[in-house]
Amino acid sequence: MPRPIAAYVHADAVRHNLDVIKQRASRAKVWAVVKANAYGHGIERIYPALATADGIALLDLDEAVRIRDLGWKKPILLLEGVFQPEDVETADALGLTVAVHCDDQLDLIAAAPRSRPIDIYLKMNSGMNRLGFAPDTFRAAWERANAAESVGEITLMNHFAAADESDIDWQMDRFEAATSGIPGPRSLSNSAAVLWHERAHRDWVRPGIILYGGSPSGLSRHIADVPLRASMSLVSEIIGTQALRAAETVGYGRTFEAGHDMRIGVVACGYADGYPRHAPTGTPIAVDGIPTRVVGRVSMDMLTVDLTPCPNAGIGSKVELWGDQVKIDDVAASAGTIGYELMCALARRVPVKAR
Numbered sequence: 001m002p003r004p005i006a007a008y009v010h011a012d013a014v015r016h017n018l019d020v021i022k023q024r025a026s027r028a029k030v031w032a033v034v035k036a037n038a039y040g041h042g043i044e045r046i047y048p049a050l051a052t053a054d055g056i057a058l059l060d061l062d063e064a065v066r067i068r069d070l071g072w073k074k075p076i077l078l079l080e081g082v083f084q085p086e087d088v089e090t091a092d093a094l095g096l097t098v099a100v101h102c103d104d105q106l107d108l109i110a111a112a113p114r115s116r117p118i119d120i121y122l123k124m125n126s127g128m129n130r131l132g133f134a135p136d137t138f139r140a141a142w143e144r145a146n147a148a149e150s151v152g153e154i155t156l157m158n159h160f161a162a163a164d165e166s167d168i169d170w171q172m173d174r175f176e177a178a179t180s181g182i183p184g185p186r187s188l189s190n191s192a193a194v195l196w197h198e199r200a201h202r203d204w205v206r207p208g209i210i211l212y213g214g215s216p217s218g219l220s221r222h223i224a225d226v227p228l229r230a231s232m233s234l235v236s237e238i239i240g241t242q243a244l245r246a247a248e249t250v251g252y253g254r255t256f257e258a259g260h261d262m263r264i265g266v267v268a269c270g271y272a273d274g275y276p277r278h279a280p281t282g283t284p285i286a287v288d289g290i291p292t293r294v295v296g297r298v299s300m301d302m303l304t305v306d307l308t309p310c311p312n313a314g315i316g317s318k319v320e321l322w323g324d325q326v327k328i329d330d331v332a333a334s335a336g337t338i339g340y341e342l343m344c345a346l347a348r349r350v351p352v353k354a355r
C-alpha cells in the first residue's frame with residue numbers, strides 16, 4: 001500500500017474563484033496566472049477551470065507550449081518576456097504576448113522579421129525595483145517599440161510592490177505621470193490590487209494567488225470577507241500513536257515536552273512532502289475533522305500532532321494538513337512563510353488527485 005498522503009486539486013474551486021475575480025474586476029479582462037505549474041497545482045489539472053479567462057499568463061515557454069497543446073486559442077502572456085533569440089521564434093510560433101522590461105529584450109524582438117507582429121507588455125519599474133523601464137526612460141522605450149515593425153499592440157504594464165498594504169498611490173502616480181498621453185491598454189493589478197485597489201483595475205488584471213484561494217497578504221483574515229475557495233488540500237493519515245507521560249518529549253531536538261500525560265498521533269507527512277519544516281508547535285492541523293495542533297519538530301517523512309482534542313483518533317484517522325478546514329495561509333503564517341510558497345513547494349512524491 002502506498003503511504004496514505006495525497007494532495008487534492010479542486011478545479012471547481014478555481015472556476016469559482018475566477019468568477020469571484022470577474023465580479024470584482026468586472027470592467028477588466030482577466031489574465032489567469034498559472035506560472036510555476038499553476039502555483040504547484042499542475043496546469044493540466046486546473047486548465048478546464050480557466051475557460052472563461054481572457055488570457056493565461058505564465059513564465060516558462062514549456063508551459064506556454066503545454067497550454068497551446070491543450071487547445072487554448074486565446075492570448076498567452078509571457079510575464080518575464082524572452083531571454084534569447086530562439087525564444088522569440090517560439091513566441092512567434094505560439095502567438096504569445098511577451099513582456100518587455102529592458103532594451104535588450106526590445107532588441108531581440110526588433111531584430112528579426114516575424115510572420116506577424118508580436119504584441120508586447122511594456123513594463124515600467126514604478127518602484128518595485130526588479131524589472132522594468134524607469135519612469136523617465138519609459139516614453140522613449142515606448143516610441144522605439146512603437147516604431148518597430150515586428151511589434152504589434154503595446155500594453156503598458158506595472159507591478160505593485162505592496163498592494164496588500166494600504167497605499168499604492170505613490171506607484172500609481174509615477175505610472176500615470178510617465179504614461180500620460182501614451183495610447184494603449186493598461187495592466188497593473190495582481191491579486192492584491194484586484195481585491196483592494198479598484199482604481200488600479202484598468203484594462204487587464206493579472207490575479208494569481210486568489211485563483212487558488214490564497215491570501216495575497218499571506219494572512220487569511222484579510223480575505224475572510226471574500227468568498228474564495230481553497231483549490232488545494234493536503235491530506236494524510238495517522239500511522240502511529242504514542243502515550244506520553246508528563247515531561248516526556250517528542251521528535252528530533254526534543255523541542256516539545258508534554259506538560260501532562262497526553263496522546264500524540266504520528267502523521268505520514270514531513271518536509272520531504274513539502275510541509276514546512278519551520279512549522280512550530282501550535283501550527284493548526286485537523287484530525288478526523290477536529291482542529292488540533294502540530295507538536296514537536298517536523299521531520300522528513302512524519303510529523304506529530306496533539307490528540308487531546310480527538311480522543312477517538314487512532315491509526316487510520318484522516319488528517320488535513322491544509323485545505324477547506326485548515327487554511328493554507330494559517331499554516332504558512334505559523335511557519336513564517338506565505339501560502340504561495342507552500343503551494344509551489346508541494347513535493348513530487350506526493351500523489352495528486354482530482355476532486
Ligand SMILES: *Cc1c(COP(=O)(O)O)cnc(C)c1O
Nearest residue numbers: 033079159190191206207208209
Ligand atoms: C506572479 C505575478 C502576478 C500574480 O501575482 P499574485 O500575487 O499571485 O496575484 C501578476 N503579475 C506578475 C508580473 C507576476 O509575476
